[in-house]
Amino acid sequence: MFKKLFMMAFVGVILLSVQGASAITWGTMEVTASNSVAYVERYGIQEVTLGITYQPAIFGYLPVYAEVSVENSPGWLTVIPSPQKFVLKPGVNKNVQLIMQVKEHDRQAGDSGTVEIAIRGKLVTGGVFRQIEEGKISLLVGYNPYTEIAISALQPIERTSPDRELPFLVNIYNYGNSRVIVDLTAEKEPGDWRYVISPSTVVIEPKQPGDDTFPYATVTITLTSPHGTVISYHNDWEDFAIKAKARSEAPYYEYQGGKWVRRTDEIDLVTKYETTAYFMAKNKGFYVPGFDAIVMIAGIAIAGVLIARKKKK
Numbered sequence: 001m002f003k004k005l006f007m008m009a010f011v012g013v014i015l016l017s018v019q020g021a022s023a024i025t026w027g028t029m030e031v032t033a034s035n036s037v038a039y040v041e042r043y044g045i046q047e048v049t050l051g052i053t054y055q056p057a058i059f060g061y062l063p064v065y066a067e068v069s070v071e072n073s074p075g076w077l078t079v080i081p082s083p084q085k086f087v088l089k090p091g092v093n094k095n096v097q098l099i100m101q102v103k104e105h106d107r108q109a110g111d112s113g114t115v116e117i118a119i120r121g122k123l124v125t126g127g128v129f130r131q132i133e134e135g136k137i138s139l140l141v142g143y144n145p146y147t148e149i150a151i152s153a154l155q156p157i158e159r160t161s162p163d164r165e166l167p168f169l170v171n172i173y174n175y176g177n178s179r180v181i182v183d184l185t186a187e188k189e190p191g192d193w194r195y196v197i198s199p200s201t202v203v204i205e206p207k208q209p210g211d212d213t214f215p216y217a218t219v220t221i222t223l224t225s226p227h228g229t230v231i232s233y234h235n236d237w238e239d240f241a242i243k244a245k246a247r248s249e250a251p252y253y254e255y256q257g258g259k260w261v262r263r264t265d266e267i268d269l270v271t272k273y274e275t276t277a278y279f280m281a282k283n284k285g286f287y288v289p290g291f292d293a294i295v296m297i298a299g300i301a302i303a304g305v306l307i308a309r310k311k312k313k
Helices: 002-017 291-312
Strands: 027-033 037-040 045-056 064-072 077-082 085-088 094-102 112-123 135-143 149-153 157-160 165-174 180-188 194-198 201-204 216-224 232-248 252-256 259-263 272-287
Touching: 027 064, 027 112, 027 135, 037 045, 037 094, 037 259, 045 064, 045 085, 045 112, 045 135, 064 077, 077 112, 094 112, 094 135, 149 232, 149 272, 157 165, 165 180, 165 201, 165 232, 165 272, 180 194, 201 216
Parallel strands: 037 135, 157 272
Antiparallel strands: 027 045, 045 094, 064 085, 064 112, 077 094, 112 135, 149 165, 165 216, 180 201, 180 232, 194 216, 232 272, 252 259
16 A cells, blocks of 8 residues: 555656656547447437547556547537546546437438547646547448428318319428428218329428428319219218328438348338328309200300391491
8 A cells, every 4th residue: 555655656756747748648548439320310319328448658547637529520410428528547438428419400311421529638737738649539420311291282172063173282391301202192082073183193302401491392183073964953062181191212220239220111200201181172053964065056156146247237
C-alpha cells in the first residue's frame, strides 16, 4: 500500500514538472461500437452502444476526463451521446449510448450518411491535458421507409338522372417518405350502378425538401346510373367505398439477432398502408326508353320546319 502511494506521488511530481512536454503521449482513448451500420425510423429513436476505454502509455494510475464529440453527421439526423462527459479510470470500459433521431422528415427513404465520433481524454494535471490520443469511429446510418397515404374526394356526394355517367374526382396524397405504388379497388360496389376506376394503379413520388405540398395523383371514378326497361321514375341513393392500398418501393431493414436484416413482408405504416373513402350518389328522374332518340328526331324535325319557313319567305 505504501509502495503504491509513493508511486502515485512520484507520478504526480513528474507530471507537474513537464508542463511543456506537449509531444509526449500519455495514453490512448479507444472506442468500439455495437454496430457499424444503423437504420432510423421517421418517428422512432435508434441507439448504438459505444464501448470506451482509456489505455495509459506510461503511468496507469491516474484517470482521465473523457468527452464524446459528434464530429460529423447528416443534416437530417440528430445525434446525441449519453453521457457526453465522464471520468474514466485506466483499463475500465464505459458504455455510452449514441441516440439518433430524424429531425427532417422531408427526406427520401434510402438516404444514408456517415456519423463520425471522436473520443477525447484529458489528464487531471495541468499542462499535459492534450497528451491523450483521441479515439475515432464512424457509423453508416440509413433512413427506413414510412408509408402513409390519404384519399381526398373533391365532391364525395353527387346527383344525376337515370342512364347518365357520374364522375367522382379523387386525389391520392403521399404522406410517406418513399415512392409508392397505389392500387385502387371497390371495397363496396355501388349496387346496380356500373363503375370504372381510371387509372386503377398510380405511382406517387415522396415529398422533397423545400416542397410546400405533398405529391398526389388524381383518379376518376365514373359511375353510370341504372334504369329500367320501361318508362320509370327513380329517386334512390346509393353508397359505395373505394379502397387504396399503397406499397413502398424502398427496402426496410430490421435489427434481428445482432444484425440488420431486410424484411420482405408487408408491414403497416412501414412498407404498406391501406385507407378507404366513402361516397354517395343519387339517381333521380324519369327514364323513358329511347327518349334520347325521340328528342333527337324531334330536334331534326323542328330544324327542318324552321328552314322550310325561311325558304318560303
